[in-house]
């Protein structure tokens with residue numbers, strides 16, 4: 707990621723924070739519309755999951771300048787995900803649903819450049835998780 711892209715993600719995350727619950731609702735709604743077979747992997751009540759996902763996303767997105775601060779947590783997260791039955795292909799579905807949710811939530815602020823920056827940031831996160839999950843398997 708370029709420093710400009712990191713700035714774009716940081717700036718747009720400031721707009722995500724106040725509507726974090728809406729983004730999570732949009733994201734999981736879209737994910738289960740696109741991939742209904744993923745729904746049974748999660749608990750019936752998604753309240754806690756939505757919060758945990760958004761908190762982890764915030765930790766990573768805010769520390770893109772200093773990956774050492776999130777790497778251990780993200781490696782452990784990737785290992786747990788392989789135990790949940792998550793496969794590399796699932797990361798693509800989650801990325802698509804997340805980009806859609808950000809687009810809906812941020813509207814015009816989600817410009818093409820911002821989207822490219824988010825795709826790069828999500829790719830960094832997913833790559834670490836996938837790598838950690840496959841090493842464990």
Ligand code: HEM
Pocket residue numbers: 744747748749755758759762763783786787790792793796797798800831832835
């Ligand atoms: C790439 C970004 C992702 C992030 C930041 C993320 C974050 C989280 C967090 C924080 C948890 C809470 C439990 C824990 O910490 O282990 C969790 C659980 C879970 N995630 Fe993810 N996740 C990501 C990707 C995915 C993908 C691609 C899937 C595939 C469907 C997935 C499916 C699950 C499932 C099934 C659980 C357990 C739910 C439960 O026990 O009820 N996650 N995720």
